[in-house]
Amino acid sequence: MRAQRFQDKVAVVTGGNSGIGLGVAKAYAQEGAQVVITGRNEKTLEAAAKEIGDGTLAIRSDAARVADIDDAMTKIKERFGRIDALFVNAGVAKLLPFEQITEHLFDETVDINMKGVFFTVQKAIPLMSKGSAIVLNASINAHLGMPGTSVYGATKAAVVNMAKTLSAELLERGIRVNAVSPGPITSSLLRDGPREKIQETKDWIQSQVPIKRFGTPEEIAAGVLYLTSPESAFVLGAELIIDGGMATL
Numbered sequence: 106m107r108a109q110r111f112q113d114k115v116a117v118v119t120g121g122n123s124g125i126g127l128g129v130a131k132a133y134a135q136e137g138a139q140v141v142i143t144g145r146n147e148k149t150l151e152a153a154a155k156e157i158g159d160g161t162l163a164i165r166s167d168a169a170r171v172a173d174i175d176d177a178m179t180k181i182k183e184r185f186g187r188i189d190a191l192f193v194n195a196g197v198a199k200l201l202p203f204e205q206i207t208e209h210l211f212d213e214t215v216d217i218n219m220k221g222v223f224f225t226v227q228k229a230i231p232l233m234s235k236g237s238a239i240v241l242n243a244s245i246n247a248h249l250g251m252p253g254t255s256v257y258g259a260t261k262a263a264v265v266n267m268a269k270t271l272s273a274e275l276l277e278r279g280i281r282v283n284a285v286s287p288g289p290i291t292s293s294l295l296r297d298g299p300r301e302k303i304q305e306t307k308d309w310i311q312s313q314v315p316i317k318r319f320g321t322p323e324e325i326a327a328g329v330l331y332l333t334s335p336e337s338a339f340v341l342g343a344e345l346i347i348d349g350g351m352a353t354l
Contacts, residue, residue: 128322
């Protein structure tokens, strides 16, 4: 039987309608939390809410739009009045060679992965009190010089830094901020394109992981829940790399 570390707590997961975000939202629900998810796609939000369980609040919200973030926080306040655990997960990864990056792709990536993270935390703070915790979803691409990730990697490096600077900013309020940096995860990679090319790319990525497999959303969820639980009360401004050794070995 699972521990109920989040019984009667309110957990918010941005981008909780698929992939890592959905895995984390389900884990919170299984440990007793009242769960809020946000996302841009109405259909996947509805499907995710059903999968997470009764009482899940699903809010259509674009992480690149500060007005949408404001609106989401207003709805959370009206429904629950507070946030105990916040996983800032919404992000985008469009990987292209450096010379093919357009201004539109650059702006979209920065708006979601950097601006969205910053203002999500800023707008959530009034609903958070001493003892609450925030986890930002970064990536091992913050550390690796991998071709095709110039913009994505830069934004994720910024997220790692934000975990440190925002933790220092919020120290006096008793709100902890940490980051997780996942490696390749089964549910969130390589969905579009020719099947043979996708499989070839997956095989190459897997060969780069020391334990020779992709991670799962559940493995990332374990780290996120730890970092937002009382067990990690002495952990702040830290980055937990969960990558099968890809960036660390």
